[in-house]
Amino acid sequence: MSKPLAVIFDCDGVILQSNRLKSDAFGEVLEGYDPQQVADFVGWHKATGGVSRFHKFARFFRDIRGAQDWEALTEAACAGFGMRVFEGLKRCETIPGFEAFVAGLRSRDMPLAVNTGGAEDEVREVFAARGFAQDFAHIFGSPNTKKHNMQKLCDLGLAVSGAAYLGDSELDFKLAQMFDLQFFYIAHESEWHEGAAVTRAAGGTVVPDLHALIHLNIA
Structure with missing residues (x-):
């Protein structure tokens, strides 16, 4: 070598x-949506590490949910995700x-x-x-x-x-x-x-x- x-x-x-911290946060932000869609999405997230949260939430709202206002939903989800993980990132091992x-x-x-x-x-x-x-x-x-x-x-x-x-x-x-x-x-x-x-x-x-x-x- x-x-x-x-x-x-x-x-x-x-x-x-922080991998589990972020995986959990994706599921928490999407609480209230179809549980199977959310579970499938979180599984996909785990298999595609290194992709930004914006692109991931955009996939959920635009491609999986087919939402017309997917951009606004994505921005809101990213903000909620950031609030959940920021303090955790400062404390995690x-x-x-x-x-x-x-x-x-x-x-x-x-x-x-x-x-x-x-x-x-x-x-x-x-x-x-x-x-x-x-x-x-x-x-x-x-x-x-x-x-x-x-x-x-x-x-x-x-x-x-x-x-x-x-x-x-x-x-x-x-x-x-x-x-x-x-x-x-x-x-x-x-x-x-x-x-x-x-x-x-x-x-x-x-x-x-x-x-x-x-x-x-x-x-």
Whole structure:
């Protein structure tokens, strides 16, 4: 395994133990709608990590419900979702090993960045409140897509061939392939159940949490 020139992190399930928090919030925001539609939607959400909340709620109201006022419903749902998850993101546990792993990378002056499907302003505020923001050269999120943000990191010289990308979703895996990054599947609370098998088959690395990466000494 070659030493990466930079390390790029997803957020939910890779830095913060927030996957379940967000999955629960999707269901709570849609309480009162057809229970089977909501259950199917939440299941789809779990299988499509890294996609912004706006696009997900738009799918529910526009494509599943066929609502004429889907844009207004989507905006309201996004606001309700944000209110539910924001405080939780400030309190939830980090993925085991996160602090020690980042400290080790920082001690080697390794460039670090975040590429998340979460709302960019929200993630930056949470990271500032928790004291993480100064560890990352860039923190990118929605409304831009993760592909768009990865291209920005490429232009900035971080998402270069051989850089490491730590993720837990199929989208993360596909982006790593697209940008020729070393992919590390963080299994701790991933909702992509095929992730370990798919990652191994493609030659990526599967680890239970970030403690394991300290031992791998990727930097």
